Amino acid sequence: xxxxxxxxxxxxxxxxxxxxxxxxxxxxxxxxxxxxxxxxxxxxxxxxxxxxxxxxxxxxxxxxxxxxxxxxxxxxxxxxxxxxxxxxxxxxxxxxxxxxxxxxxxxxxxxxxxxxxxxxxxxxxxxxxxxxxxxxxxxxxxxxxxxxxxxxxxxxxxxxxxxxxxxxxxxxxxxxxxxxxxxxxxxxxxxxxxxxxxxxxxxxxxxxxxxxxxxxxxxxxxxxxxxxxxxxxxxxxxxxxxxxxxxxxxxxxxxxxxxxxxxxxxxxxxxxxxxxxxxxxxxxxxxxxxxxxxxxxxxxxxxxxxxxxxxxxxxxxxxxxxxxxxxxxxxxxxxxxxxxxxxxxxxxxxxxxxxxxxxxxxxxxxxxxxxxxxxxxxxxxxxxxxxxxxxxxxxxxxxxxxxxxxxxxxxxxxxxxxxxxxxxxxxxxxxxxxxxxxxxxxxxxxxxxxxxxxxxxxxxxxxxxxxxxxxxxxxxxxxxxxxxxxxxxxxxxxxxxxxxxxxxxxxxxxxxxxxxxxxxxxxxxxxxxxxxxxxxxxxxxxxxxxxxxxxxxxxxxxxxxxxxxxxxxxxxxxxxxxxxxxxxxxxxxxxxxxxxxxxxxxxxxxxxxxxxxxxxxxxxxxxxxxxxxxxxxxxxxxxxxxxxxxxxxxxxxxxxxxxxxxxxxxxxxxxxxxxxxxxxxxxxxxxxxxxxxxxxxxxxxxxxxxxxxxxxxxxxxxxxxxxxxxxxxxxxxxxxxxxxxxxxxxxxxxxxxxxxxxxxxxxxxxxxxxxxxxxxxxxxxxxxxxxxxxxxxxxxxxxxxxxxxxxxxxxxxxxxxxxxxxxxxxxxxxxxxxxxxxxxxxxxxxxxxxxxxxxxxxxxxxxxxxxxxxxxxxxxxxxxxxxxxxxxx
Numbered sequence: 028x029x030x031x032x033x034x035x036x037x038x039x040x041x042x043x044x045x046x047x048x049x050x051x052x053x054x055x056x057x058x059x060x061x062x063x064x065x066x067x068x069x070x071x072x073x074x075x076x077x078x079x080x081x082x083x084x085x086x087x088x089x090x091x092x093x094x095x096x097x098x099x100x101x102x103x104x105x106x107x108x109x110x111x112x113x114x115x116x117x118x119x120x121x122x123x124x125x126x127x128x129x130x131x132x133x134x135x136x137x138x139x140x141x142x143x144x145x146x147x148x149x150x151x152x153x154x155x156x157x158x159x160x161x162x163x164x165x166x167x168x169x170x171x172x173x174x175x176x177x178x179x180x181x182x183x184x185x186x187x188x189x190x191x192x193x194x195x196x197x198x199x200x201x202x203x204x205x206x207x208x209x210x211x212x213x214x215x216x217x218x219x220x221x222x223x224x225x226x227x228x229x230x231x232x233x234x235x236x237x238x239x240x241x242x243x244x245x246x247x248x249x250x251x252x253x254x255x256x257x258x259x260x261x262x263x264x265x266x267x268x269x270x271x272x273x274x275x276x277x278x279x280x281x282x283x284x285x286x287x288x289x290x291x292x293x294x295x296x297x298x299x300x301x302x303x304x305x306x307x308x309x310x311x312x313x314x315x316x317x318x319x320x321x322x323x324x325x326x327x328x329x330x331x332x333x334x335x336x337x338x339x340x341x342x343x344x345x346x347x348x349x350x351x352x353x354x355x356x357x358x359x360x361x362x363x364x365x366x367x368x369x370x371x372x373x374x375x376x377x378x379x380x381x382x383x384x385x386x387x388x389x390x391x392x393x394x395x396x397x398x399x400x401x402x403x404x405x406x407x408x409x410x411x412x413x414x415x416x417x418x419x420x421x422x423x424x425x426x427x428x429x430x431x432x433x434x435x436x437x438x439x440x441x442x443x444x445x446x447x448x449x450x451x452x453x454x455x456x457x458x459x460x461x462x463x464x465x466x467x468x469x470x471x472x473x474x475x476x477x478x479x480x481x482x483x484x485x486x487x488x489x490x491x492x493x494x495x496x497x498x499x500x501x502x503x504x505x506x507x508x509x510x511x512x513x514x515x516x517x518x519x520x521x522x523x524x525x526x527x528x529x530x531x532x533x534x535x536x537x538x539x540x541x542x543x544x545x546x547x548x549x550x551x552x553x554x555x556x557x558x559x560x561x562x563x564x565x566x567x568x569x570x571x572x573x574x575x576x577x578x579x580x581x582x583x584x585x586x587x588x589x590x591x592x593x594x595x596x597x598x599x600x601x602x603x604x605x606x607x608x609x610x611x612x613x614x615x616x617x618x619x620x621x622x623x624x625x626x627x628x629x630x631x632x633x634x635x636x637x638x639x640x641x642x643x644x645x646x647x648x649x650x651x652x653x654x655x656x657x658x659x660x661x662x663x664x665x666x667x668x669x670x671x672x673x674x675x676x677x678x679x680x681x682x683x684x685x686x687x688x689x690x691x692x693x694x695x696x697x698x699x700x701x702x703x704x705x706x707x708x709x710x711x712x713x714x715x716x717x718x719x720x721x722x723x724x725x726x727x728x729x730x731x732x733x734x735x736x737x738x739x740x741x742x743x744x745x746x747x748x749x750x751x752x753x754x755x756x757x758x759x760x761x762x763x764x765x766x767x768x769x770x771x772x773x774x775x776x777x778x779x780x781x782x783x784x785x786x787x788x789x790x791x792x793x794x795x796x797x798x799x800x801x802x803x804x805x806x807x808x809x810x811x812x813x814x815x816x817x818x819x820x821x822x823x824x825x826x827x828x829x830x831x832x833x834x835x836x837x838x839x840x841x842x843x844x845x846x847x848x849x850x851x852x853x854x855x856x857x858x859x860x861x862x863x864x865x866x867x868x869x870x871x872x873x874x875x876x877x878x879x880x881x882x883x884x885x886x887x888x889x890x891x892x893x894x895x896x897x898x899x900x901x902x903x904x905x906x907x908x909x910x911x912x913x914x915x916x
Contacts, residue, residue, distance in 0.1 A: 030054075030056075030064060030292060030295060031064045031067060032104055032109075033054070034061070034064050034065065034068065035074065037050065037053060037054075038074055038084060038085060038086045041085075043085070044077055044083035044084060044085035045084055045085070046081040046083055046084070047061050047062045047065055047082070047084075048081065050084075057390060057391060059387055060390075063381070063382070065084050068084075069084070073086075074086055101121075101153055101157075102152040102153050102156060103117045103120070103121070103149055105149075106146075106149060107289050107292045107293055107296060108285055108286070108289045111285070111286050111288070111289055112280050112284065112285040112286055112289060116146070116277050116278070116279060119277045120149070120150050120153070120277060121153060122275070123150070123275040123277075124153055124154045124157060124159055124252075125157060125159065129159075129252060130154070130159060130252045131252075131274050131275045132232060132252060132253045132254070132255075132272065132273045133150070133252075133254045133255070133273065133275040133277060134217070134254075134255045134256075134270070134273045134275070134276045134277070135254060135255070135256040135257075135278075135279065136256075136258075136261070136277065136278040136279065137258065137278060137279035137280075138258055138326075139258055139326050139327065140324075140326040140328050140330055140331075141279040141280065141281060141327045141328060142279060142327075142328055143215070143256040143279060144168065144213070144215060144256065146277075146279060147168070147211075147213045147254045147256060148166065148213075150211070151210075151211050151213075154211065154252075160209065160211070161209065164210035164211070165206060165207050165208075165209075165210035166207075166211050166213065167203050167207045167210070167212050167213065168213045168215065169184065169185070169203055169212070169213070169214055169215065170215040170216055171215065171216045171217055171218075171219040171220050172215070172216040172219045175219040176590060178221050178223070178224065181221075181224065182223075182224055182227065182240050183196075183200065183202070183240045185202055185203050185204060185214075185224070185227075185228070186202040186204060186227060186238065186239050186240055187199070187200055187201050187202030187204070187205060188200040188202070188241060189239045189242040190241070191241060192239075192240045192241025192242075196240075196241065199239070200239075202239060204231065204237055204249050204251055205247060207249070207251045208249040208250060208251060209250055209251075211251070211252045211253075211254060212251050212252070212253050212254070213255075213256070214253065214254070214255045215256045216256065216257060216258070217255035217256060217257050217265070218258075218259045218261075218264035218265060222266055225265060225268075226269075228253070228269065229266075229268060229269045231249075231251075232253065233272065235248050235249065235250065236248045253273075255273065261276075282324050282327040282331060283324075287320060287375060287378045287379075287382060288378075288382060290320055290331075291320060291382050293328060293331060294316070294319050294320070294335065295392060297332050297336075298311065298339070299392050299393070301336065301339040302392055302393050305339075305343065305354065307353075307354050308353065308391050308392070308393045309339065309342070309354050309356065309393070310353055310356065310389055310390070310391050310392075311355075311356045311389070311390045311392065312355070312357045312358060312388070313383070313387065313390070314358040314369060315338070315356050315358045315360065315361055316390055317369060317372055317379065317383070318358060318361055318365050318366050318367075318368035318369045319331070319334075319335070319361070319365060319368065320379065320382070321368035321369070321375075322364065322365045322366075322367055323368075334361065334365050337362060338356050338361050338365075339356065341356075341360040342355055342357075342360050347418050348418065359885065366833070367833075367835065369878070370835055461496060463537070463538070464492050464495055464496050465492050467495070467533070467534065467537050467538070468488055468491055468495060469488065470533065470537075471491075471530050471534075472487075472488050472491070474526075474529070474530070474533070475526055475530065475554050478526050478529075479522065479523065479526060485593065487553070489591060489592060490592070490668060491553045493664070493665070493668060495534070498546055499538060502542075502543075503540070516548040516552060520551045520552070520554070520555045523551040523552075523555050524548070524551040526551075526554060527547045527548075527550040527554060528547060530550050530554075531546065531547050531550060532837075536828055536831070539824065539828060568624075568626060568670050568671065569624070569626045569627050569628070569629055569670045569674070569675070569676045570597070570598070570619075570622055570626075570627070570628045570629070570670070571596065571598070571628075571629050571631065571666050571667055571670050572597065572599075572600060572615065572618065572619070572628055572631070573585045573597060573598070573599045573600070573631045573663055574599075574600050574602060574611075574615065574630060574631070574632045574633075574637045575599075575601060575602065575632070575637075575658075576602050576604060576633055576634070577601060577603070577604070578603055579601055580601060580633070581599040581600060581602075582599040584599070584660055584663055585597055585598075585599040585663060586599070587660060588660065588663050588664045588667050589667070591664065592667060592668055592671070594667060594671045596667050596670055596671050597663075597666075597667050597670070598622070600614060600618065602637065611637070612643070615640055615644070616644060616647060616648065619644055619648050620648055624650060626675070627650065627651035627652065627676035628644070628650055628651070628652050628653075629652075629653050629655065629666055629670070629679055629680060629683070630652055630653070630654040630655070631655050631658035631662060631663055631666060631683075632655070632656055632658060633656070633657065633658060634656065634657065638654060638656045640652075640654070641653065651676060653676055653677070653679075655680065655683050655684070655687065657687065658683075661686055662686050662687060665679075665682050665683055665686055666679055666682075666683050669682055675768065677746065702731070702733060702755070702756050702757065703730070703731065703732045703756065703757045703758075703759050704732065704733045704734070704735050704752065704756035704757070704758050704759070705727060705732055705758075705761075705762070706735050706737060706749070706752070706758055706760070706761040707719050707720050707723065707734060707735070707736050707737070707762050707763060708736070708737045708739045708745070708761065708762075708763035708765070708767070709738075709739060709763055709764045709765075709777075715764050716736045716737075716763070717736075718777075719777055719780050720734055720736060722780045722781060722786070723762065723780065726786065726789055726790050726793055727793050730793060730794070732759065732793060733756070735756075739763060739765050739767070742765075742767070749761075759772075759773075760773045760774070760775060760789065760792060760793075761775070762774070762775040762776070762779070763776070764776075764777045773792060775789065802820060802844065802847070803816050803817050803820055806848075806851060810851060810852070810855050811855070812854075812855050812858035812859060813854055813858070819851060820847065822890065822893065823847045823850050823851060823890075824843075824847065826850070826886055826887070826890060827847060830882075830883065831910070833886065834879060834882060834907075834911075836910060836911075836914040838913050839913050839914070842909070842913040846906070846909055846910075849906075849909070853898075853902060854890065854894050854896060857896035857897070857898065858896060863899045863902060864902070864905070865901055866901040866904040866905055869900065869901060872904050872907075873900070873904070876911075879907055879911075880904070883903045883906055883907050884903055887903065887906075
């Protein structure tokens with residue numbers, strides 16, 4: 028029930044007028060908020076006002092009599108917005124339920140988080156109140172998305188299953204239609220129902236009869252009202268013949284389309300829910316409340332609830348670790364995207380002034396016993412209790428307050444990363460790709476689609492996310508990224524290259540890494556439409572054979588990968604434990620011969636005898652093979668993806684090997700930096716190789732790169748030699764008379780080495796060094812008071828990213844380097860207590876940019892803590908001025 032409705036109900040119950048203070052004490056609310064509700068009720072002519080001191084409010088006898096018929100008692104009045112943005116939708120819902128003889132089938136439309144499931148439950152409760160259905164009538168909720176990859180199982184759940192309908196159907200199973208007989212069946216994400224399922228459903232709507240899956244003779248009958256919900260446009264996903272049979276369509280508004288007063292009531296409701304769980308009053312800072320009122324919640328009410336939960340968890344942590352006497356949510360407790368709501372404070376100043384008392388800085392929320400507990404969140408995991416237990420344990424272990432704060436903050440973040448039940452999920456993708464990478468990929472392709480006026484498939488996005496994940500890993504392990512055709516890519520895909528520069532900046536800001544120019548070339552290729560078109564056009568490809576012990580292990584793994592990539596490539600062969608090894612080998616050999624793979628076969632196996640098949644297959648069939656043991660789904664995924672692109676057997680094998688190392692080898696083995704080497708090869712190891720070496724030596728003269736000359740007689744022997752060297756050296760390139768590609772190591776022909784443009788490329792590759800690495804070297808010896816210079820630069824880069832994010836601006840190219848240098852020497856000067864440079868117009872500047880100055884102050888606080896210094900306000904003004912005057916137009 029809305030707060031205003033609760034106050035109205037209270038006045039109707041009482042036989043005497045009440046003041047705002049009386050009502051506030053009764054509900055244990057702020058008096059200012061109660062006064063606002065009372066005045067709104069008075070303006071709506073629902074209550075009377077008695078002037079005097081204090082002002083008293085009451086309901087007339089006529090008002091009380093008009094309420095006796097129970098018009099306002101139905102379940103919908105408890106929804107926030109029942110008399111506002113949801114008024115028309117509620118009228119539609121009531122009409123759908125009350126329409127004789129058994130109501131109208133209904134489709135509820137709305138974006139993620141708008142409350143479609145809750146609205147459907149209200150329709151069911153209203154049907155009970157109106158005696159349209161019996162008290163024992165069922166309300167069954169089912170999400171079609173849970174079985175979107177298996178239509179057979181989806182149909183079985185809805186319509187039931189006849190014994191023997193498919194493998195594993197050992198008995199008859201009742202479907203949801205039969206279980207919901209005389210009640211309501213709610214089908215969430217109904218757009219995931221395939222066309223044949225929609226046809227089966229509209230046949231039921233027409234005739235009231237259906238057949239379970241596998242039944243061919245007899246029909247079953249039921250009387251069920253169907254409510255479907257979808258986030259998608261019905262005309263794009265639902266059959267016209269199906270939607271024609273759903274006469275009532277109700278569209279729920281997004282959070283931004285709802286009134287600001289309703290948003291306030293939602294915030295109040297969710298905070299009171301948390302107060303109930305904690306049995307504590309929750310205090311909310313004014314700035315935090317404003318941010319919550321105005322920020323853009325992409326997932327609507329569901330996201331608002333999640334963001335409030337996160338803020339409450341952080342405030343609870345401060346409350347417990349600092350032993351504060353109250354639980355207080357401040358601006359900095361809110362996620363950064365919520366804090367950005369403060370940037371929109373000027374959009375609706377009149378509404379805000381009407382909602383929030385201009386003189387009130389702190390708001391309190393408390394669970395009153397009189398508040399209705401209907402429709403409280405079904406999420407009841409006692410996270411706070413777990414947090415308290417861990418806090419107690421850490422105190423017992425003698426941990427410092429700083430460590431406790433750090434550890435519990437990580438716990439909170441991990442908890443809310445897992446709290447995604449109200450948001451759309453990409454099935455199985457999160458198992459393969461870091462969630463942060465996938466969300467960034469979606470953001471990148473949404474931007475690229477608008478910028479390039481082009482659509483990209485799901486498999487293209489997925490392929491890019493895999494590539495990006497690998498790229499980030501290479502950067503973090505200081506591995507070189509080199510694009511051998513960067514200039515060609517820049518010319519051929521000029522438009523894509525331009526967008527890729529923006530994309531690189533998005534990646535840098537999101538992941539705090541430095542994207543090299545060569546990687547931008549790869550990004551451009553992923554954005555080029557013809558790249559996707561050519562992904563599956565090559566006829567000759569390496570074959571992938573997945574072999575695993577068990578009845579269906581290999582089949583399930585390959586099927587998962589094919590569904591994720593949208594590619595039908597490879598063969599799965601399962602080896603039941605009862606099968607003899609020889610039988611399995613003959614089966615695999617037969618498959619290799621039948622498939623006639625010219626480019627070779629990669630065998631992905633789990634263990635045991637299967638690991639020995641590769642060499643025997645090569646001897647008997649002549650088909651080149653490579654074998655990967657301990658294969659996992661990510662390895663199969665990489666193999667199928669690269670094979671579909673037409674990559675070589677060796678290339679695919681090395682990529683899979685790299686993933687294997689990332690998964691199973693200790694990171695400690697890779698912490699020691701490798702020496703760099705440039706490999707030169709020819710058939711004799713002399714002659715041409717010597718000439719190539721003479722050209723390369725001047726290019727590496729001022730580096731520590733070692734030139735190694737090798738003889739090339741046999742490709743496999745040469746590869747084995749590279750395998751040995753790669754354990755000792757970081758091989759930056761190979762040059763020689765015979766083209767040889769090894770994983771991602773750049774290759775230059777003998778002809779290339781003598782070409783001026785290629786020499787420029789080699790020089791760029793040899794001297795490739797990140798700008799920030801160069802900055803570290805240039806500052807060595809000049810800064811003596813800051814400790815580790817690499818750590819300083821890392822901190823300053825993060826500070827600059829936070830400044831750009833919270834000030835909602837992007838700096839011009841190159842300005843970031845200058846500002847980092849400025850901050851580095853500023854910290855050095857503060858440590859040496861050097862005099863402060865005066866900002867001449869500080870007073871006027873501070874008044875004009877008071878909000879932005881506070882942002883700068885908050886962000887610089889971390890540096891002050893780390894280096895035990897204090898920045899002067901003049902210095903902060905200069906930093907803000909640099910940002911404002913150098914932002915990208």
